Amino acid sequence: MIHLSNVSRHFRRGPDVIKALDRVTLEIQAGRFVALMGPSGSGKSTLLNILSGIDRADEGEVEVAGQRLTGLSEDELAVWRARHVGLVFQFYNLMPVLSACENVELPLLLTDLSRPERRRRAELALEVVGLMRERFEHLPGALSGGEQQRVAIARAIVTDPDLIVADEPTGDLDARSADQVLALLSELNREFEKTIVLVTHDPRALRWVQAIYHLDKGSLLEGVEATRATQAVEQTLGVPPRSAAR
Amino acid sequence: MSRAIPLSYTLRSVFQRRTRTALTVAVMALVVLAVTVMLSLVSGIRRTLVETGEADNLIVMRKGATNDGSSMVPIEAYRAVRYFPGIAADPVTGEPLVSPEMVVQPFFYRQDGGRENVLVRGVRPVAFAVHRKVRLVEGRAPRSSSGEAVVGRAVAARYPGLRIGAEMRFGRRAWKVVGILEAGGSSFESEVWVDVNDLWSDANRALYSGLRLTVAADADAAALARRVAADARWALEAKPEIEYYREQADSANFLFSLTVALGVIMGIGASFGAMNTMFAAVRSRVAEIGTLRALGFSRRSILASFLAEALVIALAGCVVGVVLAVGATLAINAALLGVAINLMTFTTATVQLRVSAGNALFALCFSVLLGFAGGFLPASRAARLSPAEALRRRA
Numbered sequence: 001m002i003h004l005s006n007v008s009r010h011f012r013r014g015p016d017v018i019k020a021l022d023r024v025t026l027e028i029q030a031g032r033f034v035a036l037m038g039p040s041g042s043g044k045s046t047l048l049n050i051l052s053g054i055d056r057a058d059e060g061e062v063e064v065a066g067q068r069l070t071g072l073s074e075d076e077l078a079v080w081r082a083r084h085v086g087l088v089f090q091f092y093n094l095m096p097v098l099s100a101c102e103n104v105e106l107p108l109l110l111t112d113l114s115r116p117e118r119r120r121r122a123e124l125a126l127e128v129v130g131l132m133r134e135r136f137e138h139l140p141g142a143l144s145g146g147e148q149q150r151v152a153i154a155r156a157i158v159t160d161p162d163l164i165v166a167d168e169p170t171g172d173l174d175a176r177s178a179d180q181v182l183a184l185l186s187e188l189n190r191e192f193e194k195t196i197v198l199v200t201h202d203p204r205a206l207r208w209v210q211a212i213y214h215l216d217k218g219s220l221l222e223g224v225e226a227t228r229a230t231q232a233v234e235q236t237l238g239v240p241p242r243s244a245a246r
Numbered sequence: 247m248s249r250a251i252p253l254s255y256t257l258r259s260v261f262q263r264r265t266r267t268a269l270t271v272a273v274m275a276l277v278v279l280a281v282t283v284m285l286s287l288v289s290g291i292r293r294t295l296v297e298t299g300e301a302d303n304l305i306v307m308r309k310g311a312t313n314d315g316s317s318m319v320p321i322e323a324y325r326a327v328r329y330f331p332g333i334a335a336d337p338v339t340g341e342p343l344v345s346p347e348m349v350v351q352p353f354f355y356r357q358d359g360g361r362e363n364v365l366v367r368g369v370r371p372v373a374f375a376v377h378r379k380v381r382l383v384e385g386r387a388p389r390s391s392s393g394e395a396v397v398g399r400a401v402a403a404r405y406p407g408l409r410i411g412a413e414m415r416f417g418r419r420a421w422k423v424v425g426i427l428e429a430g431g432s433s434f435e436s437e438v439w440v441d442v443n444d445l446w447s448d449a450n451r452a453l454y455s456g457l458r459l460t461v462a463a464d465a466d467a468a469a470l471a472r473r474v475a476a477d478a479r480w481a482l483e484a485k486p487e488i489e490y491y492r493e494q495a496d497s498a499n500f501l502f503s504l505t506v507a508l509g510v511i512m513g514i515g516a517s518f519g520a521m522n523t524m525f526a527a528v529r530s531r532v533a534e535i536g537t538l539r540a541l542g543f544s545r546r547s548i549l550a551s552f553l554a555e556a557l558v559i560a561l562a563g564c565v566v567g568v569v570l571a572v573g574a575t576l577a578i579n580a581a582l583l584g585v586a587i588n589l590m591t592f593t594t595a596t597v598q599l600r601v602s603a604g605n606a607l608f609a610l611c612f613s614v615l616l617g618f619a620g621g622f623l624p625a626s627r628a629a630r631l632s633p634a635e636a637l638r639r640r641a
Contacts (some may be wrong), residue, residue: 011538049637052540054540054633054634055633074545078539078543079542080543081541081542082542083542087540089537091639093536095538096262097255097259097262098255098258102252106252106538106541107541109249109250109251109252110249110543119609
């Protein structure tokens with residue numbers, strides 16, 4: 001599903017060149033739910049942006065969902081993103097002037113679907129994420145953080161993408177809402193077989209993901225199967241077992 | 247594949263920043279108001295002067311004269327010209343439709359005590375047949391050698407006490423108002439018509455300022471004009487009445503240029519206001535732009551969406567400005583009975599301001615231009631943002 005080979009990304013800040021990613025090689029199989037972790041500035045979000053086609057690598061090869069992204073033009077990349085990637089952000093990034101349902105409908109405007117069909121799919125996606133029907137026409141400002149993130153997840157899945165990328169989706173939520181969002185992402189992975197890549201600092205996420213990739217200073221340190229990591233974190237933090245959280 | 251960002255997003259985004267949007271709309275509206283009122287004056291002048299002429303009338307004046315106030319045509323010339331071939335005949339009397347006229351410019355006193363020149367036209371009864379737009383709406387035509395006058399609708403409105411039966415003084419005698427004339431808003435409504443013999447007697451001279459004649463339907467007006475100019479006995483020239491009044495409307499052309507120049511200067515200021523608003527909109531919505539780009543909307547869609555926002559603001563300014571201009575022109579017409587302008591005869595004509603469809607269309611095009619000028623740079627900045635950079639800035 002995701003093949004990254006020797007991917008580097010540099011940013012220029014004044015006279016300095018910052019290596020956000022340094023020859024990262026990574027392979028993620030389809031249908032996996034994985035987390036990218038690491039300290040701030042380690043390159044997690046940059047990696048997420050590159051594998052979702054939002055940003056481009058300066059060096060290396062990126063192939064996602066059978067498409068080599070390195071050779072695509074700006075417009076081709078936009079079309080590819082619209083078809084293959086669902087995006088979830090820390091601050092939800094909903095359009096404040098559009099209702100929940102209109103926000104979810106937004107990516108469908110890039111398809112040939114009729115207006116009633118777009119509406120039907122948007123409502124279905126909102127039902128899947130568990131937003132109450134009476135909230136469908138509310139503006140994002142009238143929704144709680146957890147509800148807004150549900151709307152954002154509905155927007156991410158409404159086009160039935162192969163890949164969902166989520167950049168700190170629980171970073172702005174309280175503990176209960178964060179657990180609900182993680183449970184929802186896990187369910188999308190299990191029930192709908194979506195490949196999900198999550199950037200997070202949240203140790204709770206470890207109980208839901210299947211693998212964790214650690215980055216530091218732009219380098220990929222290791223990929224660990226989640227069971228081992230979860231046990232270690234749960235021991236350290238004393239978080240309750242996963243069944244109780246659900 | 248539909249790739250446009252929905253209009254509802256554009257419209258709601260405009261009204262999300264109410265105060266800033268309202269201020270920008272107000273600035274645009276003031277510019278549109280000023281330009282539209284000026285334009286309504288320009289078109290008022292054009293309408294008043296150009297529409298004064300009849301398409302098939304010629305005016306005969308002394309060669310080189312720019313208006314009939316500075317022209318002299320001897321009585322003999324009138325007698326000769328009226329029998330030139332190609333002149334239409336009165337269907338009732340069979341007489342040639344040639345109106346010999348003399349004009350003077352006495353002072354009239356306004357309600358506020360100020361004085362200004364008014365054009366008094368000495369005519370014969372045939373004048374009403376030659377100037378077909380002129381009609382008596384009250385009273386009757388002046389009788390010969392009786393000191394009677396008819397006054398134009400605008401004169402009656404502008405100077406106090408000029409109603410039927412009233413007496414007015416100009417020249418060396420008193421004149422009795424016996425009728426009110428209308429002429430479709432043209433400059434004849436700013437004139438006083440008296441019998442030409444009375445005017446000769448009062449002015450103590452017996453010659454005409456000019457002749458107006460109607461060309462027969464089957465005649466060649468240009469040939470008739472050439473015939474007048476070719477007559478060596480009098481140095482006369484003839485030109486179409488429409489052309490004569492168009493030349494009189496030169497002041498309107500200057501005013502139009504002035505309006506356009508002022509509009510450009512004010513428009514630059516207003517478009518900077520719109521630009522400022524749109525740059526603020528782009529700054530405050532970097533995350534939204536990044537998200538839309540990340541979702542797959544193209545740079546062109548972003549550009550179009552932000553340009554549309556600027557155009558919506560400009561169009562709102564246009565609507566408010568034109569409505570205010572209509573109100574302002576109605577108020578000016580009601581309070582001042584129109585705007586007084588000086589003609590090339592140094593007399594005063596009253597122009598009614600009216601925002602025409604053409605003026606509104608000009609205002610619309612002007613506003614679209616302002617919106618485009620103010621919106622393009624911010625919109626292209628928004629479109630140039632890369633999704634990763636925009637999302638990073640938000641984070």
